[in-house]
Amino acid sequence: MTTVEGVDLRWLRGIGSRRDTARLRVYAFHHAGGSASAYQWNKFFPDHVEVCGVQLPGRESRFLEAPITRLEAVAGELASTIASTADLPFVFFGHSMGALIAFNVTRRLAGQGGPLPRHLFVSAHRAPHLPDRESIRQLPDDELLARLNDSRLAALDPDMRELFLPILRADIAICETYQHVSDRALPCPITALGGLEDDMVDQTELHGWRVHTSDRFDIRLFPGGHFYLRGSEGLLADHMRRRLAA
Numbered sequence: 295m296t297t298v299e300g301v302d303l304r305w306l307r308g309i310g311s312r313r314d315t316a317r318l319r320v321y322a323f324h325h326a327g328g329s330a331s332a333y334q335w336n337k338f339f340p341d342h343v344e345v346c347g348v349q350l351p352g353r354e355s356r357f358l359e360a361p362i363t364r365l366e367a368v369a370g371e372l373a374s375t376i377a378s379t380a381d382l383p384f385v386f387f388g389h390s391m392g393a394l395i396a397f398n399v400t401r402r403l404a405g406q407g408g409p410l411p412r413h414l415f416v417s418a419h420r421a422p423h424l425p426d427r428e429s430i431r432q433l434p435d436d437e438l439l440a441r442l443n444d445s446r447l448a449a450l451d452p453d454m455r456e457l458f459l460p461i462l463r464a465d466i467a468i469c470e471t472y473q474h475v476s477d478r479a480l481p482c483p484i485t486a487l488g489g490l491e492d493d494m495v496d497q498t499e500l501h502g503w504r505v506h507t508s509d510r511f512d513i514r515l516f517p518g519g520h521f522y523l524r525g526s527e528g529l530l531a532d533h534m535r536r537r538l539a540a
Contacts (some may be wrong), residue, residue, distance in 0.1 A: 421502025
């Protein structure tokens with residue numbers, strides 16, 4: 295276990311990577327089946343911004359750990375870890391499942407009187423009070439992978455599929471077993487992001503995030519589908535910088 299002054303850093307990858315120059319940190323939360331390596335984004339931001347990828351159990355450096363299937367457990371661990379490492383002002387970015395986790399970590403921090411993100415960027419996920427369109431976690435393997443419409447999943451060889459599917463199913467369970475409980479709106483701005491051709495989350499579902507902030511809300515759509523951000527990281531980083539400057 296990697297710790298700094300008693301803080302478990304297995305949950306965070308890249309923290310301190312710009313220790314000498316950073317004045318703002320982006321905590322980036324990955325999608326279902328994803329990992330922190332999706333956010334090697336420092337090259338898209340100036341030196342005063344440090345990108346720190348959140349790493350859930352069961353993948354990469356945490357491969358030997360059992361994946362978690364309940365959002366409450368993930369949010370509790372991350373709220374404690376982030377509160378203990380928030381030596382800089384910070385923002386949250388979450389894509390798909392990561393958006394739901396980032397939102398709930400923010401709620402935890404608010405409820406505990408902890409430090410809050412200056413901005414919450416939620417990408418490719420419907421507003422949390424809206425119901426799932428359908429449940430897919432019980433689908434057979436082939437049908438589940440086809441339903442997610444991710445070319446990277448289709449390219450997995452049989453051995454990788456066997457290792458990957460339990461992690462994917464655990465992550466989907468995090469989303470599908472989540473029960474939203476109404477609470478006061480968050481005091482930080484929210485920007486909802488999405489792909490113009492996303493057939494998993496539509497614009498109405500993205501606009502639903504408006505009710506979850508008492509501060510500013512805006513929405514920004516990019517060309518592409520559910521994984522629009524792949525190949526558009528520079529455009530996304532530019533937009534985030536502009537929103538923060540505003």
